[in-house]
Amino acid sequence: MSTTIAPSINEKSKNIFTKATLQPINTAYSIEIDNVTVSFKTPAGVYTAVKDISLSIKKGEIVSIIGHSGCGKSTLMSTISGMVAPSNGSVTANGIVVTKPGPDRGIVFQNYSLLPWLTVYRNIYEAVDAAIKDKSSAEKKELVENNLKMVKLWEHKDKLPGQLSGGMKQRVAIARAFAINPTILLLDEPFGALDALTKSSMHVELLKLWNLDNRQKTIVMVTHDIEEAIFLSDRVVVMNNGPAATIKEIVDVPLPRPRNKKEIVHDESYMAIHDRLLNLLIDKFSINDIH
Amino acid sequence: MKKIFNIQNALSILYFMGGLALMGGIWELISSLTKNEIPSPKDTWVVFKEVMQNPMQNDPDYKGIGVKLLSSLQRVAIGFGTGSLIAIPIGMLMGSSKIVMNIINPMVQILRPVSPLAWFPLGLAIFQDSPQASIFMIFICSLWPTLINTAFGVSHIPQDHKNVSKAFGFSNWKYITKIVIPYTLPHILTGLRLSIGVAWMVIVAGEMLSGGMGLGYFVWEEGFNGGSIAKIIVAIIIIGIVGLLLDRIFMYLQKKFSFAV
Ligand SMILES: Nc1ncnc2c1ncn2[C@@H]1O[C@H](COP(=O)(O)OP(=O)(O)OP(=O)(O)O)[C@@H](O)[C@H]1O
Ligand SMILES: [Mg+2]
Numbered sequence: 330m331s332t333t334i335a336p337s338i339n340e341k342s343k344n345i346f347t348k349a350t351l352q353p354i355n356t357a358y359s360i361e362i363d364n365v366t367v368s369f370k371t372p373a374g375v376y377t378a379v380k381d382i383s384l385s386i387k388k389g390e391i392v393s394i395i396g397h398s399g400c401g402k403s404t405l406m407s408t409i410s411g412m413v414a415p416s417n418g419s420v421t422a423n424g425i426v427v428t429k430p431g432p433d434r435g436i437v438f439q440n441y442s443l444l445p446w447l448t449v450y451r452n453i454y455e456a457v458d459a460a461i462k463d464k465s466s467a468e469k470k471e472l473v474e475n476n477l478k479m480v481k482l483w484e485h486k487d488k489l490p491g492q493l494s495g496g497m498k499q500r501v502a503i504a505r506a507f508a509i510n511p512t513i514l515l516l517d518e519p520f521g522a523l524d525a526l527t528k529s530s531m532h533v534e535l536l537k538l539w540n541l542d543n544r545q546k547t548i549v550m551v552t553h554d555i556e557e558a559i560f561l562s563d564r565v566v567v568m569n570n571g572p573a574a575t576i577k578e579i580v581d582v583p584l585p586r587p588r589n590k591k592e593i594v595h596d597e598s599y600m601a602i603h604d605r606l607l608n609l610l611i612d613k614f615s616i617n618d619i620h
Numbered sequence: 621m622k623k624i625f626n627i628q629n630a631l632s633i634l635y636f637m638g639g640l641a642l643m644g645g646i647w648e649l650i651s652s653l654t655k656n657e658i659p660s661p662k663d664t665w666v667v668f669k670e671v672m673q674n675p676m677q678n679d680p681d682y683k684g685i686g687v688k689l690l691s692s693l694q695r696v697a698i699g700f701g702t703g704s705l706i707a708i709p710i711g712m713l714m715g716s717s718k719i720v721m722n723i724i725n726p727m728v729q730i731l732r733p734v735s736p737l738a739w740f741p742l743g744l745a746i747f748q749d750s751p752q753a754s755i756f757m758i759f760i761c762s763l764w765p766t767l768i769n770t771a772f773g774v775s776h777i778p779q780d781h782k783n784v785s786k787a788f789g790f791s792n793w794k795y796i797t798k799i800v801i802p803y804t805l806p807h808i809l810t811g812l813r814l815s816i817g818v819a820w821m822v823i824v825a826g827e828m829l830s831g832g833m834g835l836g837y838f839v840w841e842e843g844f845n846g847g848s849i850a851k852i853i854v855a856i857i858i859i860g861i862v863g864l865l866l867d868r869i870f871m872y873l874q875k876k877f878s879f880a881v
């Protein structure tokens with residue numbers, strides 16, 4: 330990997346970013362990633378996936394993470410969720426240092442992670458049943474039903490995951506994360522396997538859910554889709570290539586809400602943001618192309 | 621689709637019949653070469669019908685073949701059942717904890733290759749009773765395949781499934797019943813299938829050693845000591861068919877509880 334030029338630039342941009350986020354001290358952060366490094370022990374030695382990542386996300390903010398495949402987006406999501414412990418630094422979620430997963434953080438895994446022996450309905454019910462302690466079983470069933478209807482899978486509730494298409498599995502995973510009604514939603518390429526139409530309606534559902542809760546839910550989403558990132562997010566985090574990936578740049582998306590998908594594409598600031606993101610990503614492509 | 625399926629079915633039945641005919645021919649040949657020392661299929665058939673008369677007769681001086689078969693099956697069921705009931709939880713512990721694995725695995729590796737028959741005298745010494753000694757022998761040899769396969773299954777639960785349990789805060793009970801057992805069940809059933817096969821093989825030997833009961837005794841006493849090779853052959857055929865049926869039951873269960881990912 331030729332990261333010889335990149336790191337010096339990264340260091341600068343990261344420092345600028347850290348200063349910037351320190352300013353609004355009075356705002357309660359929902360997620361604080363403080364100087365996080367994640368290394369894995371592998372047979373070939375220690376592999377550092379992400380390094381010195383600092384990122385503070387406000388309550389109710391929607392943040393997208395984009396970056397090359399293998400740069401460590403999922404790894405970062407796992408540290409927020411508490412599945413993977415950082416080798417250095419710390420993650421704080423809702424004011425508490427993350428040591429393990431909790432029902433305050435709902436996850437849509439990149440590979441869906443459905444249990445193959447449980448029906449669609451059971452997959453969601455067991456998660457709801459485990460995560461929510463203070464509801465009756467009738468209330469839990471209602472939650473499952475509502476969320477399955479939201480992702481339009483109620484008719485398929487008795488199927489096993491093996492009988493579903495990729496997009497359907499993804500929607501089950503989304504329904505499962507939504508059903509436990511977490512304050513933080515961690516979505517790892519949640520709409521990647523969906524067709525454009527279904528994707529659009531899932532965007533609407535996601536924003537509906539967010540609005541319903543008075544925009545108090547914090548959403549962190551990994552995506553490869555620039556348009557999706559801009560349409561949904563308040564900020565887009567662009568990551569460098571790994572190993573030891575850092576944050577390359579954070580792009581603000583100050584477009585007013587509610588956003589109209591058809592209209593914002595003609596908005597000048599939308600186009601500027603789109604351009605900036607594309608440049609950041611293409612920049613990387615060209616570095617890779619030399620090899 | 622259905623038509624092809626039927627043709628294939630018919631073909632496999634045809635092959636099966638062909639195989640039987642071939643075996644019958646070889647048998648016939650050996651029989652004539654040994655001047656009927658080994659009885660011909662026809663003579664054996666006569667003895668077979670004789671043996672099959674009143675299979676459930678259960679008098680003190682005469683026990684039908686069905687009664688003998690059931691008594692063998694019963695001993696297998698007890699030994700295999702208790703062995704499995706112990707092997708499955710221990711296998712789960714071994715699979716979920718490296719420490720338990722490291723403690724138990726060396727013992728398993730040493731004891732597993734021991735011939736089941738070697739356990740018979742030990743069982744006899746412990747229980748002072750030969751039927752119980754043969755149950756003990758079945759018990760011991762039923763342990764290993766189930767233990768090893770269960771441990772393998774539990775230790776290979778995919779990280780994805782564990783992540784679901786972690787992310788949604790599954791209780792231990794939910795984790796065991798909704799993830800460990802469903803994932804491990806096909807492995808457990810493989811272990812049970814191997815175990816029942818061994819158990820069925822071993823019971824005949826055990827009954828020969830202990831005497832007085834079951835199919836093993838029939839082979840030894842009425843067949844060998846009674847000078848009727850036909851009876852030995854009849855017993856072999858019955859043992860083989862029952863073994864096949866036992867295997868098929870577990871094969872069916874394996875299929876039923878395997879899941880498409
Ligand atoms: N458990 C692990 N053990 C060892 N290495 C790991 C582990 N998990 C991730 N990695 C490595 O860390 C790096 C980042 O992986 P990660 O899954 O976070 O990438 P990603 O950005 O999500 O990629 P994609 O866009 O393809 O999903 C990869 O090089 C991967 O091989
Ligand atoms: Mg990923």
